[in-house]
Amino acid sequence: MTNFKIFKYANPAKFLYLCEKTFIYLVFLTIVFLFYGLYQGFFNSPEDYQQGNLVRIMYVHVPSAWMALMIYSSIAVASCIYLINKHLLANIFCKSASLIGASFTLIAIVTGSIWGKPTWGTWWVWDARITSMLVLFFLYLGHMTIFNFSENITKSGQAAALLAILGFINIPIIKFSVDWWNTLHQPASVIKLSGPTIHSSMLTPLLITALGFFFYFLVVLIIRMRSEITNEKINNLSFTK
Amino acid sequence: MINNLFYIISASSFALAIMILLFVISFTSLKKREKVFNKISKNRKNN
Numbered sequence: 001m002t003n004f005k006i007f008k009y010a011n012p013a014k015f016l017y018l019c020e021k022t023f024i025y026l027v028f029l030t031i032v033f034l035f036y037g038l039y040q041g042f043f044n045s046p047e048d049y050q051q052g053n054l055v056r057i058m059y060v061h062v063p064s065a066w067m068a069l070m071i072y073s074s075i076a077v078a079s080c081i082y083l084i085n086k087h088l089l090a091n092i093f094c095k096s097a098s099l100i101g102a103s104f105t106l107i108a109i110v111t112g113s114i115w116g117k118p119t120w121g122t123w124w125v126w127d128a129r130i131t132s133m134l135v136l137f138f139l140y141l142g143h144m145t146i147f148n149f150s151e152n153i154t155k156s157g158q159a160a161a162l163l164a165i166l167g168f169i170n171i172p173i174i175k176f177s178v179d180w181w182n183t184l185h186q187p188a189s190v191i192k193l194s195g196p197t198i199h200s201s202m203l204t205p206l207l208i209t210a211l212g213f214f215f216y217f218l219v220v221l222i223i224r225m226r227s228e229i230t231n232e233k234i235n236n237l238s239f240t241k
Numbered sequence: 242m243i244n245n246l247f248y249i250i251s252a253s254s255f256a257l258a259i260m261i262l263l264f265v266i267s268f269t270s271l272k273k274r275e276k277v278f279n280k281i282s283k284n285r286k287n288n
Contacts, residue, residue: 053245080274103263111252227271
């Protein structure tokens with residue numbers, strides 16, 4: 001496992017060097033994809049035949065929900081790596097990504113609620129998809145709380161990693177909740193085996209915005225990981241004083 | 242129509258506000274920690 005090339009960058013110094021080289025390009029890609037995708041979604045994509053212009057909420061709601069699930073899955077994978085290989089960088093990744101994932105989950109829940117009022121006639125309903133997203137938000141909050149118990153992240157990292165791995169069971173529940181139960185939330189229309197059922201004039205801006213959200217995640221992740229690495233350096237300097 | 246616009250603007254501005262806030266919080270935290278780190282390492286060099 002240690003022969004994987006990716007572990008070459010599991011060294012904080014090499015990781016910081018890589019971040020320094022790529023950061024400005026990621027900022028550029030975030031601005032381009034986010035603004036172009038949102039512009040296309042809000043002003044150039046067609047109205048929905050049933051919902052009219054309200055469908056435009058999709059361009060912030062859906063990418064946020066995808067990011068919330070993707071970030072939690074990556075935290076679960078990094079937690080496994082941390083528990084097996086004890087890579088400090090995997091633990092720093094988990095701590096740094098947690099708040100970003102929680103923010104995307106909050107955005108997905110709130111924008112979904114705003115979308116639900118005019119389309120369903122209610123701000124909130126305890127259906128399977130929405131409730132499981134709320135559970136994901138609480139998992140993120142729990143994960144962040146465990147890390148905040150101790151200044152030393154190696155102490156809190158193991159407990160947080162266990163929670164992240166156990167909580168991963170919620171990810172397939174969120175994804176398939178609309179198929180397993182009768183929900184008010186619509187079934188999947190993009191990520192499905194038979195291919196997307198959404199028209200390309202809506203799908204293209206949606207995917208561009210999703211890429212913009214992904215690059216934004218990378219930008220904020222790098223900032224937060226650099227911050228955590230600096231904090232570790234401060235702790236080490238204070239300890240060796 | 243105006244009612245729909247209210248929902249669209251509310252949802253998108255909430256999303257953008259959270260994203261900008263998260264960026265600002267993360268960046269400020271990084272700068273503060275870098276400042277503390279530079280101060281400590283400078284003091285140690287002087288000592």
